[in-house]
Amino acid sequence: MRPLRSLLFAPGNHARRSEKALTLDADAVILDLEDACPVSEKIATRQSVVSAMASPRSCIGYVRVNPLSSDFGYGDIVSVVGPGIDGIVLPKVESAQELCTADWLITQIEREKGLAKGTIDLLPILETGKGFAEVAAIASAGTRAKRLAFGAGDFTLDMDIRWSRDESELMHYRSSLVLASRANGLAAPIDTVWIDMRDAEGLTASAHRARGMGFQGKLCIHPDQVAVVNAAFSPSAEQVAWAQRVVDAFKAAEAAQSSAIQLDGQFIDYPIVYQAQRVLAVEASIKRNTLPH
Numbered sequence: 001m002r003p004l005r006s007l008l009f010a011p012g013n014h015a016r017r018s019e020k021a022l023t024l025d026a027d028a029v030i031l032d033l034e035d036a037c038p039v040s041e042k043i044a045t046r047q048s049v050v051s052a053m054a055s056p057r058s059c060i061g062y063v064r065v066n067p068l069s070s071d072f073g074y075g076d077i078v079s080v081v082g083p084g085i086d087g088i089v090l091p092k093v094e095s096a097q098e099l100c101t102a103d104w105l106i107t108q109i110e111r112e113k114g115l116a117k118g119t120i121d122l123l124p125i126l127e128t129g130k131g132f133a134e135v136a137a138i139a140s141a142g143t144r145a146k147r148l149a150f151g152a153g154d155f156t157l158d159m160d161i162r163w164s165r166d167e168s169e170l171m172h173y174r175s176s177l178v179l180a181s182r183a184n185g186l187a188a189p190i191d192t193v194w195i196d197m198r199d200a201e202g203l204t205a206s207a208h209r210a211r212g213m214g215f216q217g218k219l220c221i222h223p224d225q226v227a228v229v230n231a232a233f234s235p236s237a238e239q240v241a242w243a244q245r246v247v248d249a250f251k252a253a254e255a256a257q258s259s260a261i262q263l264d265g266q267f268i269d270y271p272i273v274y275q276a277q278r279v280l281a282v283e284a285s286i287k288r289n290t291l292p293h
Contacts, residue, residue, distance in 0.1 A: 087121030127151030
């Protein structure tokens with residue numbers, strides 16, 4: 001599965017910004033019909049995002065629709081699902097049934113438009129207390145959703161939590177998302193945005209914190225955040241070199257009928273080898289899926 005390190009939001013009602021975002025170095029771009037799009041422009045913007053997705057792009061293209069509980073969610077999905085997009089980002093998911101409804105609707109549209117079932121990805125964002133109370137059920141719903149995402153902006157508003165720079169108040173909720181994803185066979189989740197665009201150090205710390213907790217990537221709200229996030233969720237040169245040395249040394253040890261060795265003073269057995277193999281697999285996937293502009 002292609003890793004998603006950086007997912008960059010762009011307002012769907014700004015054609016120039018949308019088209020530019022689709023040519024940047026983000027692994028995915030999310031054209032937004034929800035928070036970044038005024039109510040008065042939501043319906044007209046549906047066709048704009050479809051047109052933008054048809055232009056040349058070097059990344060996966062998602063559309064964030066409005067919640068299914070809103071006046072616009074159903075119409076958004078019906079209007080934008082088609083061969084020109086890769087997936088739908090569904091905000092404020094609060095139940096497994098809601099996710100199943102979106103999955104069913106997308107399936108019907110795929111059939112009508114001649115697309116193979118499962119062509120369109122579905123990325124749910126959990127961003128309310130009710131959603132996190134149902135995280136296990138949502139993760140086990142058995143839909144086309146391959147991964148979940150965390151939206152801390154609306155979540156902290158809903159829970160009346162103060163979103164601090166060190167984000168310690170989010171640790172429990174992040175961990176619950178990672179655990180539910182792993183327990184139900186989903187890919188690692190996507191972390192929340194970093195809202196202070198002047199605080200590059202804070203963004204770096206937040207991204208590394210999320211990576212250390214088991215997230216695979218992070219939502220971005222400005223192009224300047226993409227490079228920082230990509231770096232945080234990519235193996236460093238030192239990590240890749242270490243992983244290769246571990247794999248090579250252990251292969252030689254196995255040939256000598258040994259399954260536990262020491263390398264630079266570190267004890268190496270199968271769990272460490274599997275970790276090293278994962279690092280190399282992620283690095284190879286990133287290289288394989290980095291497209292020229």
